[in-house]
Structure formats: C-alpha cells, structure tokens
Amino acid sequence: MACTEADFAYLRSVVYEQSANKLDASRDYLFESRLQRLLRTTGLRTLDGLVAALRRQPDAAIKRSIAEAMTINETSFFRDHAPFEMMRLELIPELIRRRESCRRLRFWSAACSTGQEGYSLAMILCEHFPQLRDWRVEIIGTDISKEVIARAQAGRYQRLEVNRGLPARLLVKYMHRVEEEWEVVPELKRKCRFHQRNLCSGPMLLEKYDGILLRNVMLYFSSETRQRLLRNLHRVLAPDGFLILGSSEQPELPGHFQAVVQHNGCYYKPLPQRFDMDSAAGPGC
Ligand SMILES: C[S@@+](CC[C@H](N)C(=O)[O-])C[C@H]1O[C@@H](n2cnc3c(N)ncnc32)[C@H](O)[C@@H]1O
Numbered sequence: 001m002a003c004t005e006a007d008f009a010y011l012r013s014v015v016y017e018q019s020a021n022k023l024d025a026s027r028d029y030l031f032e033s034r035l036q037r038l039l040r041t042t043g044l045r046t047l048d049g050l051v052a053a054l055r056r057q058p059d060a061a062i063k064r065s066i067a068e069a070m071t072i073n074e075t076s077f078f079r080d081h082a083p084f085e086m087m088r089l090e091l092i093p094e095l096i097r098r099r100e101s102c103r104r105l106r107f108w109s110a111a112c113s114t115g116q117e118g119y120s121l122a123m124i125l126c127e128h129f130p131q132l133r134d135w136r137v138e139i140i141g142t143d144i145s146k147e148v149i150a151r152a153q154a155g156r157y158q159r160l161e162v163n164r165g166l167p168a169r170l171l172v173k174y175m176h177r178v179e180e181e182w183e184v185v186p187e188l189k190r191k192c193r194f195h196q197r198n199l200c201s202g203p204m205l206l207e208k209y210d211g212i213l214l215r216n217v218m219l220y221f222s223s224e225t226r227q228r229l230l231r232n233l234h235r236v237l238a239p240d241g242f243l244i245l246g247s248s249e250q251p252e253l254p255g256h257f258q259a260v261v262q263h264n265g266c267y268y269k270p271l272p273q274r275f276d277m278d279s280a281a282g283p284g285c
Helices: 007-019 029-034 034-042 047-056 058-067 082-100 116-126 130-134 146-154 159-163 168-174 222-238
Strands: 103-110 138-145 175-176 181-184 192-198 209-214 239-244 255-262 264-270
Touching: 007 047, 007 058, 029 034, 029 159, 034 047, 034 058, 047 058, 082 116, 082 239, 082 264, 103 116, 116 138, 116 168, 116 192, 138 146, 146 192, 159 181, 168 175, 209 222, 222 239
Parallel strands: 103 138, 103 209, 138 192, 209 239
Antiparallel strands: 175 181, 239 264, 255 264
C-alpha cells in the first residue's frame, strides 16, 4: 500500500519534532528515496509500514534517523566566496589585534554539513596568518547529521567536491591524494573538530566564540525557532566577535545584532543586552 497524505504529514511532523526543519508537502516525494537505507536496516519493506510501526511503537532512534536522512547537506569549499574574503581582509586581522594578549581564537561552523566551510576557514588561517602558528586556534563544526559529521571528521572529498570552489593552488597545498579521493592534511585537521549536535535542542556549547558561521540552515526553521537560536548564539558570541549568515538570511531578532555592510558582504556584531554581564565584561580574551 502506498503512503497516504496522513502518512506523509506524520513523517513531516517527525522531522519537525526531531530537527525543527519545516518540510513543505511539495517535497514529500523525497521520503521514498531518502528513507530506503533506513527501511533496509529496520527490516521494514515499505514507507507506510514504517509509519505504521512508528505509530504503534514510537522509537526515538528511528525518528532521529528519519530527520537526519531528510536534511539537505548542500555545501562547498569557500561557498559564496565573499564571506571568506571579508574574514581574510577585515574580521580576522581585527580579531588578531584584539586577542594579542590571550593568543586564542575560536570559531564555530554551525550546521557545518561535510566540513568544507570549517576547512576553508582553516586554509585561510594557515595561508594568510602565519603569526597564528603558536596561537591556540580552534574551529568547531557541528551538524545534526551523524553521517555528514563522520565525513567532516574523515576530511576526505571526491574529485567533484574539491572541484567546487577550491582553487588548484590550495588543493595541492592542503590536500593529498588517497586513491580516487583527496584528504585534508593533518595541519588543517588539527585545527578542526566536528561534533554531532542539534542546534535547536539540548544545551548550547558553553564557551565563547570569536566568530560564528551560521549559513544556509535557518531557512529550514520556523521564525520562532530562528529567534530562539539567534538568542542562544548571541549568548555564546564574544562581545567583539562576529556572526556570518547565508547571503539571503537575516538575524530577525530586534536589538541583538547590528549589521555591518562592507564591499565584500555583510556580517553582524552582537549588541550588548541590558542585563548581560558577559557583554559588559569587554572583549572575548
Ligand atoms: C544546506 S547545509 C549548509 C552547510 C553550510 N553551512 C553551508 O552553508 O555550506 C544545511 C545543514 O544544516 C544541517 N541542519 C539542519 N537542521 C539542523 C539542526 N536542527 N541542527 C544542526 N544542524 C542542522 C543539515 O544537516 C545540513 O548539513
């Protein structure tokens, strides 16, 4: 028997409950192909069988797997180019001046997918800021999907993936060939750590970040979820740090961020909040 409208609505509600991603009914056809692997591992033969089994006996692990399978993991090295130029030319030099005393920088690639965003930033740091060699520099990447996090940790990419956005000069300097694939060199891997984490539930990472990249993920969330997430990010962003969003995204949270428009694009500075002791404490060192 094929899935009914009610079955698809149930699957959409599972995705929303687990990942806060609001799926449009026009994408229902994707469930069939994306959940094939899960069907095989659960031993269930059909999608409607899966829905019926979950309705009878809800299983948190299967629900999480459904949500993960439905994520859209599109990414590439130096995606959109402009934000990386902005970091290279303005934001990182400024942070280096401000962090001279503690010699520490922390970045967060939130919803990092397969890791290209974090490794692109690591390449910029190695390539253009040799003075950071003896600083403590960390790039944390997080994503809800276990599968993409495993790929980010492996740091291995297919030819098609490195051909998207990675200049040849950086490819030969920061990747080495492993059979048919390319693997990130240890120098970059040491700077990057990747963890599975849901941005919309569970505790936030507690330490402060000097820069947060939250790109091309908020579009899947409701306005309420976006606001809650941005409020949480504001708490963990250093008062003199920066937030970069996707080119079509905005921080729809009045009074928390100020847009700074530059010729290379736009970033957001956190605004101090009235009772925010962290913000009053000064820079993030
Ligand atoms: C389109 S990719 C964007 C990747 C990267 N930020 C970029 O701009 O190239 C969106 C990523 O968000 C992740 N994602 C979706 N919902 C999430 C959530 N609730 N928590 C964490 N990651 C989530 C997906 O797994 C996916 O890898």
